[in-house]
Amino acid sequence: MSQQSDVKIGSFGYLGIGVSDMAAWKDFAANVLGLMVAGESSDGATLLRMDEMSRRFMLYPTGEDDVTFYGYEVAGRAQLDTIEDRLAKGDVEVTRASDEEKKARAVVDMIHCKDPSGVRIEIFYGPKVEFEKPFHSARPISGFLTGAQGLGHTVLSAPDIKASRNFYENLLGFLISDYITMEVAPKFSLNLVFMHCNPRHHTLALAPVKTPKKLFHFMLQLNSLDDVGATHDLVKSRGIKLSMDLGKHTNDHMVSFYMKTPSGFDVEYGWGARVIDDATWHVTQHNSGSVWGHKRAG
Numbered sequence: 001m002s003q004q005s006d007v008k009i010g011s012f013g014y015l016g017i018g019v020s021d022m023a024a025w026k027d028f029a030a031n032v033l034g035l036m037v038a039g040e041s042s043d044g045a046t047l048l049r050m051d052e053m054s055r056r057f058m059l060y061p062t063g064e065d066d067v068t069f070y071g072y073e074v075a076g077r078a079q080l081d082t083i084e085d086r087l088a089k090g091d092v093e094v095t096r097a098s099d100e101e102k103k104a105r106a107v108v109d110m111i112h113c114k115d116p117s118g119v120r121i122e123i124f125y126g127p128k129v130e131f132e133k134p135f136h137s138a139r140p141i142s143g144f145l146t147g148a149q150g151l152g153h154t155v156l157s158a159p160d161i162k163a164s165r166n167f168y169e170n171l172l173g174f175l176i177s178d179y180i181t182m183e184v185a186p187k188f189s190l191n192l193v194f195m196h197c198n199p200r201h202h203t204l205a206l207a208p209v210k211t212p213k214k215l216f217h218f219m220l221q222l223n224s225l226d227d228v229g230a231t232h233d234l235v236k237s238r239g240i241k242l243s244m245d246l247g248k249h250t251n252d253h254m255v256s257f258y259m260k261t262p263s264g265f266d267v268e269y270g271w272g273a274r275v276i277d278d279a280t281w282h283v284t285q286h287n288s289g290s291v292w293g294h295k296r297a298g
């Protein structure tokens, strides 16, 4: 039996990050992650591409080294209007984007609000795509798995887990994938909640804990295991700090490793995740994050 599904977010469209070291970020994004540096937005963000979308990452030189906004895509105007209505009825202050904001994000229309952790959430439709300027990586990788599955996934700090679950499940329409309860430090367990809005196993995971940074990590999924292995070699040769070494996750079955971005939070670089079919998926719980590996460095 499938979980209830109404109008919901289609995919994770873009991520805004405030950075302190733009030069280091550009080098890391292009020459380690294999993303494409693609000019600037009208509001001064450095744009990064990973596919036909004109911007998947927007880097602002604001110095907070944390997420500044999440962009979630919906199919069109009807879905945007429905979600705007649902947010307003759920006592969330929601605002239509100005013309300047829409221009900066290169979208047809957008609304924005704050999630219960205080993170700016943007919901949009009609992103600019550039098939005429194909994505080209500076590195010899086979590319990123995006499309209907969106940019990737993120893990967010959600100290008020009840309010955050209400916001993401009941207002934005995310469905539960599964739970992982695991000991992250001696005698300290966390119950992580994994959610999906398309076949990607999770687009969002909530950690019920307050941390210095709101963004734990974001994940990029590669098209080939060789991309992950070759990048792992490169990361080691460049002396970039690994947070967790190669391993395979219990819930999405992703083979991945985690490294530090120039902003101090992690990026997970992975391949081979299983996908969700809502007609057959059932919610499960896990007591381990990994089948094997993912050894913490240091």
Ligand SMILES: [Fe+2]
Binding pocket: 153, 155, 217, 218, 219, 268
């Ligand atoms: Fe992850």
